Amino acid sequence: MALNEDILLDKAYKPLSESFAPLAQPNKQGPARGGIALKWLWRLAGLVLPALLLVGWYVVTEVTHSFAANQLPSPVRVWRTAQQLYSSGELYKHVGASLGRVLIGFSIGAGLALAVGIAVGLWQPIEGLFDPFLQALRNVPSLAWVPFLLLWLGIDEPPKLTLIAIGAFFPVYVNLVSGVRQVDRKLMEVGYIFGLSNFAQVYRIILPATLPYLLAGLRIGLGQSWLFLVAAELIASTRGLGFMLIDGENSSRPDIMLVAIIVLALLGKLCDTLLQLLEKRLLRWTDTFKGRK
Amino acid sequence: MKGSKLTLEAVSKYFPTEATLAPVVSDFSLEIEPGQIVSLVGPSGCGKSTLLRLISGLDRDYAGRIEVAGSAVTGPNPTTGLMFQEPRLFPWLDVTANIAFGLPAEHKNKKGQALVQELLEQVGVAGAAKLLPRQLSGGMAQRVALARALASEPGLLLLDEPFSAVDAFTRMRLQDLLLRVWQRYQPTLLLVTHDLEEALYLSDRIVVLTDRPARIQHIYEIEVPRPRDRRHPELLRLRSELLGELHLVNSVEMGETSSR
Numbered sequence: 363m364a365l366n367e368d369i370l371l372d373k374a375y376k377p378l379s380e381s382f383a384p385l386a387q388p389n390k391q392g393p394a395r396g397g398i399a400l401k402w403l404w405r406l407a408g409l410v411l412p413a414l415l416l417v418g419w420y421v422v423t424e425v426t427h428s429f430a431a432n433q434l435p436s437p438v439r440v441w442r443t444a445q446q447l448y449s450s451g452e453l454y455k456h457v458g459a460s461l462g463r464v465l466i467g468f469s470i471g472a473g474l475a476l477a478v479g480i481a482v483g484l485w486q487p488i489e490g491l492f493d494p495f496l497q498a499l500r501n502v503p504s505l506a507w508v509p510f511l512l513l514w515l516g517i518d519e520p521p522k523l524t525l526i527a528i529g530a531f532f533p534v535y536v537n538l539v540s541g542v543r544q545v546d547r548k549l550m551e552v553g554y555i556f557g558l559s560n561f562a563q564v565y566r567i568i569l570p571a572t573l574p575y576l577l578a579g580l581r582i583g584l585g586q587s588w589l590f591l592v593a594a595e596l597i598a599s600t601r602g603l604g605f606m607l608i609d610g611e612n613s614s615r616p617d618i619m620l621v622a623i624i625v626l627a628l629l630g631k632l633c634d635t636l637l638q639l640l641e642k643r644l645l646r647w648t649d650t651f652k653g654r655k
Numbered sequence: 656m657k658g659s660k661l662t663l664e665a666v667s668k669y670f671p672t673e674a675t676l677a678p679v680v681s682d683f684s685l686e687i688e689p690g691q692i693v694s695l696v697g698p699s700g701c702g703k704s705t706l707l708r709l710i711s712g713l714d715r716d717y718a719g720r721i722e723v724a725g726s727a728v729t730g731p732n733p734t735t736g737l738m739f740q741e742p743r744l745f746p747w748l749d750v751t752a753n754i755a756f757g758l759p760a761e762h763k764n765k766k767g768q769a770l771v772q773e774l775l776e777q778v779g780v781a782g783a784a785k786l787l788p789r790q791l792s793g794g795m796a797q798r799v800a801l802a803r804a805l806a807s808e809p810g811l812l813l814l815d816e817p818f819s820a821v822d823a824f825t826r827m828r829l830q831d832l833l834l835r836v837w838q839r840y841q842p843t844l845l846l847v848t849h850d851l852e853e854a855l856y857l858s859d860r861i862v863v864l865t866d867r868p869a870r871i872q873h874i875y876e877i878e879v880p881r882p883r884d885r886r887h888p889e890l891l892r893l894r895s896e897l898l899g900e901l902h903l904v905n906s907v908e909m910g911e912t913s914s915r
Contacts, residue, residue, distance in 0.1 A: 548741065548743050549743060549745060551713060551743075552739075552743050552745075552756075554712075554713055554731050555711060555731050555737045556731070556733070557731045557732070557733050566756075570747045571747070573747070647747040647748075647787050648746070649789035
């Protein structure tokens with residue numbers, strides 16, 4: 363800020379908006395000449411490793427023939443299988459089943475975690491009542507639930523959705539509780555000063571302040587949902603990507619198994635990218651280290 | 656917006672320590688007329704900020720009587736504003752939304768929007784209306800905090816060392832700004848400060864407090880008319896008197912410490 367003489371002379375105050383101009387410009391100037399192309403190239407950097415892997419896979423299967431086809435089928439073979447599964451509508455059926463389960467199970471689990479996490483974060487008595495029990499449950503491995511869920515809920519959709527919901531619940535819950543507890547007491551005081559109701563304190567201060575934690579929890583929870591989905595589908599199902607894996611194993615078709623694995627990886631990444639975009643949009647306000655360029 | 660009268664009568668506040676209750680404020684009485692500017696100065700940790708917290712209603716645990724505009728303080732009151740040492744802006748809201756945060760619930764309408772626009776102009780941040788707090792300098796953030804405090808149209812505005820975290824030139828500008836909005840909206844101002852020049856430049860009265868527990872040691876009436884020249888001889892004279900007085904307070908404190 364330039365030092366203006368009128369400060370020293372105690373002249374009438376003059377609006378400072380103009381002198382704010384340099385500050386008022388967030389870094390909107392693009393990178394220097396040639397930088398834009400480079401920036402776009404960098405966006406593709408994430409493809410380098412998968413591409414290398416693909417080339418290596420191709421070489422060891424199609425060129426050097428180091429692996430038998432019933433052990434590791436070549437990428438060409440896997441691609442053909444994928445095309446067949448796609449045109450027969452089979453792939454669509456399995457992906458649809460799995461995606462539907464994940465979305466429903468995740469919504470239930472994350473929704474419950476949102477309600478319980480906020481309540482536990484807000485009130486210590488509720489924390490004392492719920493948290494020890496939930497922390498104990500959290501440490502039960504996912505597969506340990508499967509026999510009981512099958513016993514109680516049958517072999518249809520309910521046990522699968524429940525398992526996925528369990529997978530989604532804990533990461534969201536744990537992150538949300540610590541998020542609520544790190545809300546700046548000083549900001550809460552501003553809320554008291556303006557006489558906010560308890561409800562307004564939650565949605566105008568606590569929730570926005572907790573958003574970074576909530577979104578991190580949602581991302582981990584969604585990832586867990588996919589893990590738990592496969593655990594559920596491996597055991598009892600007639601449809602879904604987990605079923606494709608088992609089916610491929612039973613019919614000695616490693617190419618089908620690889621299609622399932624690749625589709626799982628792509629779907630998982632797609633879901634995560636969507637949440638990442640949401641994160642980027644909603645958390646523009648954070649003033650944090652973004653990593654070096 | 657019109658200034659509220661503030662009355663403190665025999666106010667005492669204790670902090671619980673291990674064995675006993677340590678008095679922070681003891682038998683404190685003060686009356687401030689509507690629209691006056693009063694500064695509290697005194698040694699660090701003497702209980703000035705505690706007094707502000709009591710008056711604002713943030714801390715309800717005290718003995719005695721505190722009245723703002725004739726009604727006893729029982730909790731945060733929409734007509735009493737408090738501006739902190741730090742801006743305490745909500746980082747996820749832009750400047751406009753931060754100011755609008757102070758609007759009373761029934762004002763989320765056109766009238767409220769108009770007031771926010773006016774305050775943006777008044778505190779000189781209209782050019783930054785859409786910026787996020789992380790993009791603001793310290794002085795600018797404090798302007799926004801002042802506008803937010805004014806958005807609730809407070810009759811009494813409490814300021815807890817509001818300009819202590821900015822550089823000297825920005826501070827002088829902010830003091831002028833405070834006087835300008837005070838002239839326009841006429842709230843009663845009660846200011847805690849460590850800066851004697853600030854107290855002298857702004858106040859109608861300066862209340863010098865003793866070390867903890869806070870009691871009134873002396874009240875100075877500043878009769879120099881506004882706008883004041885910071886170099887006015889009367890202000891300079893009062894300044895050296897105040898320095899003497901505060902030095903006395905400090906030396907008593909030091910004497911006590913060394914005799915312990």
